[in-house]
Amino acid sequence: MVTPSSRRVVITGIGIVSPLGNDPDQVLSALRDGVSGIRPFTQVPQGVLGIDHGAEAVEFTGDIKDYGPMEKTLARTIRKGSKVMCREIEMGVAVAQLALNDAELNQENRDRDRTGVLYGCDYIMSLPEEFAGGIQKCLDEDGNFHFEDWGAKGKPEVNPLWLLKYLPNMPASHIAIYNDLRGPNNSITVREASAGAALAEAFSTIQRGHADVLVVGSTGSRIHTLRTLHASLQEKLAANQDDPATMSRPFDKTRDGSVVGEGAAALVCETLEHAQARGATILGEVVGYASSAVGPTDQYKDSHIQQSIANVLRGALGSSEATSVGHIHAHGLGTIESDQQEAQAIAAVFGPAESQPPVTTVKGHMGNLGAGGGMVEIVASLQSLGGNLFPIRNLSELDSDCPINACQDSSTPAGDSFISVNVTPQGQASAIRIAAFTA
Secondary structure, rough: OOOOOOEEEEEEEEEEEOOOEOOHHHHHHHOOOOOOOOEEOOOOOOOOOOOOOOOOOOOOOOOOHHHHHHHHHHHHHHHHHHHOHHHHHHHHHHHHHHHHHHHHOOOOOOOOHHHEEEEEEEOOOOHHHHHHHHHHEEEEOOOEEHHHHHHHHHHHOOOOOOHHOOOHHHHHHHHHHHHHOOEEEEEEHHHHHHHHHHHHHHHHHHHHHOEEEEEEEEEOOOHHHHHHHHHHHOOOOOOOOOOOHOOOOOEEEOOOEEEEEEEEEEEEEEEHHHHHHHOOOOOEEEEEEEEEEEOOOOOOOOOOOHHHHOOOOOOOOOOOOOOOOOEEEEOEEEEEHHHHHHHHHHHHOOOOOOOOOEOOOOHHOOOOOOOHHHHHHHHHHHHHHOOOOOOOOOOOEHHHHHOOOOOOOOOOOOOOEEEEEEEEOOOOEEEEOOOOOOO
């Protein structure tokens, strides 16, 4: 939807952690150059799950330097707090700090009571290592586990703070505490649709007058001993290839599944008046949003994703002409069914391929980053406005069942606005429309 409120919501800061690097300009350059972030696993054992490759954010080590420039006191606090952060939460906090620094938003030019945090996050799974010591205590000489011993012998071996490392509301909590942000604080967990839903809620919150500034981000990982196992059992993942860079092939005739990845990104969103009053550099403006959930009922048994995506595309477009959209950043999962349904939804809203804006996706470069993917994709499209769009990697032959105006040329203009869409396998979709800022 698009609201009639006069409070314009602009973007003034960016932070990113991705398989293609942790600098927004570096990421855009890699996308335009066709660089792949899909590599052999280092965090998940190889030769065990049937897949041995994914898109790891290899430049993110968790070192305090990954969080960007900050005062020594804050650096010490975050370093100490990292003991109760898993990797997903660390990435989420890091991109928020990077975005705050990029926006030059500090204690002197913000009202802490009207500055808040809105974050999207996956459900986060504990690492098996958290329980290894306790399990060992409950094994007999033959290696058999005795559950009746867990309470007395096993449980005391588990770190009493272990749960804090894996709660999906912790990224928003840590960010607010470290930066003394006392405004609205919320966490949204709807898998791949989390980023768009978080940004939509932030847009609405600011327009309602409940905040002047919100740090909005999302973080996620599908590269995790148990999470990757779940994905390999429950979803269609791309088969291993001699060249892992060719595994993710969105909308291509030969596509055979998605690729797991990890990443995070954050934006600083604020009212136009607040941004102008402090002399901020304005990177773009949020002008529309939508969310929808369509389950695989009898009516939509084979098209629930198509219907959900069509709903959010129409909602984000609002009353604007379809021709006003510079490009569409598609979900582009890389599975046969999802890509086909998404393409049909785009055609239903924007017409045949020849009348559509160019369609792209970064998943050919870095796979599915879970809840973090949507925000990484938004950052990529935002960075490209006013320049050339990045083509879909590994798209050699467009599937005839995917009637989209696929971007296959690095000289394609990105335009001055875009819609970014994401959807879960269950049919929860979100879309955000962002435009280049004009006074």
